[in-house]
Amino acid sequence: MRQFYMINLAFFMLLFESSAVKAGDPGLTPGPKIAKERAGRARMKSKSNVDSLTAKSKFSTIPVLGSDTISVVELSKYPLVTLEQILKGNISGVYVQEPSAEPGTVQQNMLVHGITRPVFTARNFKENRPLIVVNGIQIIDETSLIYNIQNEETQPIGAATNILSLFDLDNIASIEVLKDAGQIAKYGPRAVNGVVYVTTKTAQAGDKKISINGYSGFAVPNNITTVNAEFERDFRQTFYDKYAGAEQIAAYPSYLSDSSNTNYYGPSNWVDQYYKLTPLYSINGALMGGTNRSNFRFFANHTQNASGADDTKFNRTYGGFSINMLPTTWFKVSGNIQIGRLARDRNRSLTERYTETKYTPDLSTPLAPNKSLYNLYLRNFDKLTLDNNYNTSVLASLGLDINIMPGLDVTSRIALDYNENRRDVFWPSTLMEGNNYTSNYLGYNERLSFDNNISYVKELNTGKLLFEAGLQIQADRQKYNYLQAYRGPNDYIKINKVEGDKNKANYLVSIGFIPYIYGDKTIHHLINTYFRTTYEWNGLKLSGLIRRDGSSWQQLSERWYTSYAVNGEYDLSSKIENDKIDILKFRGSYGHIGNLPNSDTEAAGPQYSSQLSWDKNTGIMSYNGVGTVSRPYSYGWVGYDVPWSFTDMYNIGVSLSMAKQFGLHVDFYNKTTKNMLLPVPTVAESGYKFEYASGMDVQNRGVDVSLNYTMPRSTGGFCWNSAFNIAYNTNELKKLPNQLDAIVVGKNKLQVGERIDQYWLLQNRGSYQSDAEVPVRDGDNRVMTYNGTDMKGGDPRWVDQDGNFDINNEDRILMGNIIPKWTGGFTNQFAYKNFDLSFLLYFNLGREIINQQASKKYDFANVAESKNLYGVREITSWEKSFDETAYPIYNPWSSVVPYQAEQDLFMEDGSFVKLKNLSVGYDLTKVVNNKKLNRLYVYVTGSNLLTITKYSGRDPELVNFYGYDTGTGIRYPKMYTLGVKLDF
Numbered sequence: 001m002r003q004f005y006m007i008n009l010a011f012f013m014l015l016f017e018s019s020a021v022k023a024g025d026p027g028l029t030p031g032p033k034i035a036k037e038r039a040g041r042a043r044m045k046s047k048s049n050v051d052s053l054t055a056k057s058k059f060s061t062i063p064v065l066g067s068d069t070i071s072v073v074e075l076s077k078y079p080l081v082t083l084e085q086i087l088k089g090n091i092s093g094v095y096v097q098e099p100s101a102e103p104g105t106v107q108q109n110m111l112v113h114g115i116t117r118p119v120f121t122a123r124n125f126k127e128n129r130p131l132i133v134v135n136g137i138q139i140i141d142e143t144s145l146i147y148n149i150q151n152e153e154t155q156p157i158g159a160a161t162n163i164l165s166l167f168d169l170d171n172i173a174s175i176e177v178l179k180d181a182g183q184i185a186k187y188g189p190r191a192v193n194g195v196v197y198v199t200t201k202t203a204q205a206g207d208k209k210i211s212i213n214g215y216s217g218f219a220v221p222n223n224i225t226t227v228n229a230e231f232e233r234d235f236r237q238t239f240y241d242k243y244a245g246a247e248q249i250a251a252y253p254s255y256l257s258d259s260s261n262t263n264y265y266g267p268s269n270w271v272d273q274y275y276k277l278t279p280l281y282s283i284n285g286a287l288m289g290g291t292n293r294s295n296f297r298f299f300a301n302h303t304q305n306a307s308g309a310d311d312t313k314f315n316r317t318y319g320g321f322s323i324n325m326l327p328t329t330w331f332k333v334s335g336n337i338q339i340g341r342l343a344r345d346r347n348r349s350l351t352e353r354y355t356e357t358k359y360t361p362d363l364s365t366p367l368a369p370n371k372s373l374y375n376l377y378l379r380n381f382d383k384l385t386l387d388n389n390y391n392t393s394v395l396a397s398l399g400l401d402i403n404i405m406p407g408l409d410v411t412s413r414i415a416l417d418y419n420e421n422r423r424d425v426f427w428p429s430t431l432m433e434g435n436n437y438t439s440n441y442l443g444y445n446e447r448l449s450f451d452n453n454i455s456y457v458k459e460l461n462t463g464k465l466l467f468e469a470g471l472q473i474q475a476d477r478q479k480y481n482y483l484q485a486y487r488g489p490n491d492y493i494k495i496n497k498v499e500g501d502k503n504k505a506n507y508l509v510s511i512g513f514i515p516y517i518y519g520d521k522t523i524h525h526l527i528n529t530y531f532r533t534t535y536e537w538n539g540l541k542l543s544g545l546i547r548r549d550g551s552s553w554q555q556l557s558e559r560w561y562t563s564y565a566v567n568g569e570y571d572l573s574s575k576i577e578n579d580k581i582d583i584l585k586f587r588g589s590y591g592h593i594g595n596l597p598n599s600d601t602e603a604a605g606p607q608y609s610s611q612l613s614w615d616k617n618t619g620i621m622s623y624n625g626v627g628t629v630s631r632p633y634s635y636g637w638v639g640y641d642v643p644w645s646f647t648d649m650y651n652i653g654v655s656l657s658m659a660k661q662f663g664l665h666v667d668f669y670n671k672t673t674k675n676m677l678l679p680v681p682t683v684a685e686s687g688y689k690f691e692y693a694s695g696m697d698v699q700n701r702g703v704d705v706s707l708n709y710t711m712p713r714s715t716g717g718f719c720w721n722s723a724f725n726i727a728y729n730t731n732e733l734k735k736l737p738n739q740l741d742a743i744v745v746g747k748n749k750l751q752v753g754e755r756i757d758q759y760w761l762l763q764n765r766g767s768y769q770s771d772a773e774v775p776v777r778d779g780d781n782r783v784m785t786y787n788g789t790d791m792k793g794g795d796p797r798w799v800d801q802d803g804n805f806d807i808n809n810e811d812r813i814l815m816g817n818i819i820p821k822w823t824g825g826f827t828n829q830f831a832y833k834n835f836d837l838s839f840l841l842y843f844n845l846g847r848e849i850i851n852q853q854a855s856k857k858y859d860f861a862n863v864a865e866s867k868n869l870y871g872v873r874e875i876t877s878w879e880k881s882f883d884e885t886a887y888p889i890y891n892p893w894s895s896v897v898p899y900q901a902e903q904d905l906f907m908e909d910g911s912f913v914k915l916k917n918l919s920v921g922y923d924l925t926k927v928v929n930n931k932k933l934n935r936l937y938v939y940v941t942g943s944n945l946l947t948i949t950k951y952s953g954r955d956p957e958l959v960n961f962y963g964y965d966t967g968t969g970i971r972y973p974k975m976y977t978l979g980v981k982l983d984f
Helices: 002-021 032-042 083-087 123-127 144-148 181-191 229-243 246-250 350-357 371-384 852-858 860-865
Strands: 068-070 094-097 109-112 131-134 172-178 195-200 206-220 278-290 294-306 313-328 331-345 386-405 408-427 437-460 463-486 514-537 540-551 560-571 581-595 645-658 662-681 690-711 718-735 742-745 748-751 759-761 764-767 796-798 813-815 822-832 835-845 848-850 907-909 912-923 935-949 974-983
Touching: 083 094, 083 109, 083 172, 083 195, 123 144, 131 181, 144 463, 172 181, 181 195, 181 514, 181 540, 181 560, 181 581, 181 645, 206 294, 229 246, 350 408, 662 742, 852 860
Parallel strands: 131 195
Antiparallel strands: 068 172, 094 109, 172 195, 206 278, 206 974, 278 294, 294 313, 313 331, 331 386, 386 408, 408 437, 437 463, 463 514, 514 540, 540 560, 560 581, 581 645, 645 662, 662 690, 690 718, 718 822, 742 748, 759 813, 764 796, 822 835, 835 912, 848 907, 912 935, 935 974
């Protein structure tokens, strides 16, 4: 990598040296000739010379195809803390998943133009996410290897905080989503799933300005209905009366058998200790000013957000500083730094705790719904527990912009993105059946990048011609150390102590705890060059780009890949003799772009690991005291010559603007991601569970539509702005590796020609009321079976798809879909004199949900016998969340597991429409009439106010990434705030 740095430094020095010879007048005011030349170049630039380094594209001649920009001014009034929440409902073609209202959690995801890879594990989430770019810096996130430690994937190890909660909306100038090949090709192989480009506010010339913004309010929990053991007993009694035998009656749960036990049969009044009115607030300030030659901007913010449930909170302290300096008219220096610290009070979920500790206690007796007993549990929890979660982030860049000669510009920038993730945990023995637990996690992610770009604009008689070339080098380093330790000496020593005397034989050996240590470190080098040319003439814009990428995460034989893209735009408005048509543009693009893997695992090819087990978490690293390694049988076989995955995409679109009031944007797109790796079955004799083979192709097709209308302010002072966006997306599996037609992975099935996000379920057609109703096959009198077990009265009437009188996986069919077919939002802003009102309706249509919470409720017989996380009952299990009479009565003790979630009995329509945001404001600037005050605006907001849905569960958004409503996600609270914005 040192050679890369030296090449980059030499390149920059050469450009700087040549610019010094050809420089113009270094005085404060440019001469007439220079001013004229710079004015000509400015027509080709998308930003002024002062802030050109923060622009995502320097030239307006690059067609803007399929992009969408969010109005951050309006959204800054609401208590939104993550980028996903900001995008939700505001951009056509963007789908946001938020399975829990816990603030700042990493369990959020967003997709641009659909899902390109099937989601089987938590690692697959990251493979579908778009690239996040902040001020031109490609943001680095946590390594996907942190998901390899835990068997269950409710949360990754570490703080599990969303790094995209770093930025405050009052410090953001714009957020734009780039979707088509013409735009994303410049950002390289990380951008095949789209680009979310965030531009923070930067320094500007002018008089000193001060802005102060803030809001304060409350997270208000929703009203819920609680139940106690009497309700649970009555619910189960129907099953006991109809199906229970002596064995089941003898095993009746003890907490339900004694109706005099007030802990369970008394009042279910735990709600006030779990759901609370919780304050939330935010305050920020900005100071900016300076001359055209030197200017600055400083910003600082502190925010607290809360869910109003389980004492979960999120705190952000954030600051930013930007500066621009223009020593000469041909040379500009710009610097920007953003520093933030995130702290999260996590939930007290039993499921997450047992997941992390890999320890499941006796689950036969759940937490009691009695307030006094629950209070005792919480006091014990808060007194002895340690759970600290912190993230620190630094995002910095230093850039140079050099105007070498008329039409020839050079920019060079060095940028750093560094974030650190830390978590310290201690669970006392009183919560762990006598076994205490501690863990410590420290990880960091670092990206150092060098960007050099050179561009030349040539004015022609027939138009304008732009040539642009760039060289980018990125060096990534990701590392974590993770320790788990059990059975400490007592509940007051909460850290893993080691012997510090180097003269002792047990030097650095743990004292008291039994430790398990994990660690990993990955390094990635990415280098790319690109060349782009653009031609503009008489309303026509054509652009073509070719790039060459080299990645150390690809195998030696496949390190380099060539991508390309072409796009164009034609504006007919000037050729149409109609004064009402302002814009009529047709556009299109095509691209072929390589795709990076998410880790270096595949790059290593056939490899060894430090374990002697088929269980990835056993951690055996020696045999008879001799250290050794073995093949990674639990992970899978990775062969040689694994090629690049790539995406072919194209889009066509039209934009129409009429009478400066009405706008319409329509884009049709088709993208196919090819040659993806997939674990496929392999021969059992090899010892591997599967092998990774390339050759999976997935196609996404759809349309994005955006409509907007602006009513100009009337003489009475009324105006109205309205924006509606809707997007349709569907996907199809086009090909599987090794010419396979179908493959089963866990509870999922991939079938060529079908969607990749479908459920694989049994079809339910009622029940067998008696043994006599169970079908018998003619000829051999064989009764219907389930995986070889005879079915009886009280079992479900599942459809025997293949007619062989045995219900098994061959009878499951693909149905429904996890990702909605239609997504969108409807925003309206009304203003009358100094008053304004705005709201956002957000919707998802055409998707299904598996109501696993209902499945577990009815499957109480297996839940009670479970010795794993399936049997965990949170305190929220004492909520009435659905209609308990809506499902048929089967025999819950049947060996066919009649209430298994993987059947269409529990699949429901998950479509919804939400009143997401509502605000009312008043501008007091003229009322106060203070010359020093440029703006005084007060407002009130409400969030999560109304949901319209057919879904019978708690909330159709509280669904995990696999489409299951497990009942564990924290409910969305209603949020009310009062805010003020001041500008001096």
